[in-house]
Amino acid sequence: MRKLPTMLIGIAGFGITLNTTAQFRCMVMDGGAEAVDEHMAQHASAALRGQDITIPVVMHVIWHTAAENVPDAALVQQLEVLNQDLRRTNPDAVNTPAALLGIAAGSDFQFCFADLDPMGNPTNGITRTYTDTVMFMDTWLGNTHMFHEETGGRDPWDQHHYLNIYVVNRSYFLGTASQPESHGNAHDGVAIDYPEAVGATRTLTHEVGHYLGLDHVFGGTFGLQSCGNDGVDDTPLQTYHYDCPTYPFFSCGNTTIGDLTMNYMDYSYRGCKNMFTQGQVDRMNAHFMQYRASFLGVTGCSFVGTEELATTADGPMLVPNPANGTMQVWFPSRPSAATIRLLDAAGRLSLSQGVANMQAGATIDISPLHAGVYLVQVLDDGIVIGQERLVVH
Ligand SMILES: [Zn+2]
Structure with a gap:
C-alpha cells in the first residue's frame, strides 16, 4: 500500500525537474x-x-x-x-x-x-x-x-x-x-x-x-x-x-x-x-x-443582453426590478456569505459588495448607478453561482 504514493511523488518530482531545467x-x-x-x-x-x-x-x-x-x-x-x-x-x-x-x-x-x-x-x-x-x-x-x-x-x-x-x-x-x-x-x-x-x-x-x-x-x-x-x-x-x-x-x-x-x-x-x-x-x-x-x-466575460445567460433556474431575487435608489437582493437556497457584483452593459464592474448571508439578503445602494441594464452576479469564492438582470431607471 505504501508503494503507490511514493511512486507518484517520484513521477511528480521528475516532471518538475524536467520543466524547471527547460531554458526559457x-x-x-x-x-x-x-x-x-x-x-x-x-x-x-x-x-x-x-x-x-x-x-x-x-x-x-x-x-x-x-x-x-x-x-x-x-x-x-x-x-x-x-x-x-x-x-x-x-x-x-x-x-x-x-x-x-x-x-x-x-x-x-x-x-x-x-x-x-x-x-x-x-x-x-x-x-x-x-x-x-x-x-x-x-x-x-x-x-x-x-x-x-x-x-x-x-x-x-x-x-x-x-x-x-x-x-x-x-x-x-x-x-x-x-x-x-x-x-x-x-x-x-x-x-x-x-x-x-x-x-x-x-x-x-x-x-x-x-x-x-x-x-x-x-x-x-x-x-x-x-x-x-x-x-x-x-x-x-x-x-x-x-x-x-x-x-x-x-x-x-x-x-x-x-x-x-x-x-x-x-x-x-x-x-x-x-x-x-x-x-x-x-x-x-x-x-x-x-x-x-x-x-x-468589451461585452466581455459576462454579457447582459442575453436572456438565457441572465436567468438561472435557482437564482438571486431582486426587488424591486426595475429599481432606483436601493434594491433588495437575496438567494433563498444560499445560507452563506457571498459577493454581489453589478456589471454594466459593456461588462464593466459597476459595484461590488459583500453579503454575510445570502438567504437573509441585503440592501444594495444603487443610487450611484446610471440608468440602464445591469447584470447582477452572486459570487461564492470568486465563482458565479447565479445571476439576474436588473434595470435601473
Ligand atoms: Zn520574453
Whole structure:
C-alpha cells in the first residue's frame, strides 16, 4: 500500500525537474522596443488605478497527440496563476526580498474566460482543434500557422475583444507574444508550448507581460541581451538569468538594488519569479490605454443582453426590478456569505459588495448607478453561482 504514493511523488518530482531545467526561450513577434513617455505612463496608471480592467480570454488548444490536448483544469489554473501574478496576489509574493517591497506592485488587470464567442453563443472560453501538424516549426520569427485553419491551426477570435492564447506543440520557443502596437492584427495574441500550460510555469505571465508592452528586464524582447534598457525606471540594468542566484546579485555595474531575477520578465525559472515593479505596471497601463483600450468597451466575460445567460433556474431575487435608489437582493437556497457584483452593459464592474448571508439578503445602494441594464452576479469564492438582470431607471 505504501508503494503507490511514493511512486507518484517520484513521477511528480521528475516532471518538475524536467520543466524547471527547460531554458526559457521567448520572443516577441513584430516587436522592437519603443519608448514610452514616462509622464504618460504615470498619468495612465493614475487614471486606471482602482478600476478593474477585464480582458476576456479564449484559449485555443491545437493538438495532435492526447498529451497536447491539455485538460480544462490545467488551463483554468493557468488563468488563475496569470491573475494572481498580475494582481500580486500570488502566494509566493512573500518571497520577494524585503529591499524590493517598495517597488513590487500589482496591476488592475484581470483575465477571465470569455462567456460568449464572437457569434454570441455561450462558450467556456476554450476551443479544441485536432491538427495533422505533428509540431509547429518555429523559425526565428516564430510560427504563425497556428493562427490559420488552413495551415493546421485555428482562426483567432476578434483581437479587439479577446486575448487569444494558443496552446500548441512547437519546436523551439516556450512562448511568443505580440506587442500592443499589433492590437487587432491577424497574429495578435500569445502562444505557448503545451507543457508550459501545465502547472504554475509563469510562462503565460511572462508572455502577457510582453503582450501588455513589457520588455525583458535585461533589455529587448528577443533572445539574450545584457545591460539593455527596458524602458522602465525602477528596474536596474542587468544581465539575464536562467538560474536564481541569492539576492542581491549584481551585474552591469548595477550597485543599487541588485538584479531582478525574481521578476517575471527575466528568464529565471518558475519558482524564482514572484513580482512585477510599479514602473512595469505603469508601462503596461500606458500601452493598454494607447493601443489596447478597445477592451474597455468589451461585452466581455459576462454579457447582459442575453436572456438565457441572465436567468438561472435557482437564482438571486431582486426587488424591486426595475429599481432606483436601493434594491433588495437575496438567494433563498444560499445560507452563506457571498459577493454581489453589478456589471454594466459593456461588462464593466459597476459595484461590488459583500453579503454575510445570502438567504437573509441585503440592501444594495444603487443610487450611484446610471440608468440602464445591469447584470447582477452572486459570487461564492470568486465563482458565479447565479445571476439576474436588473434595470435601473
Ligand atoms: Zn520574453
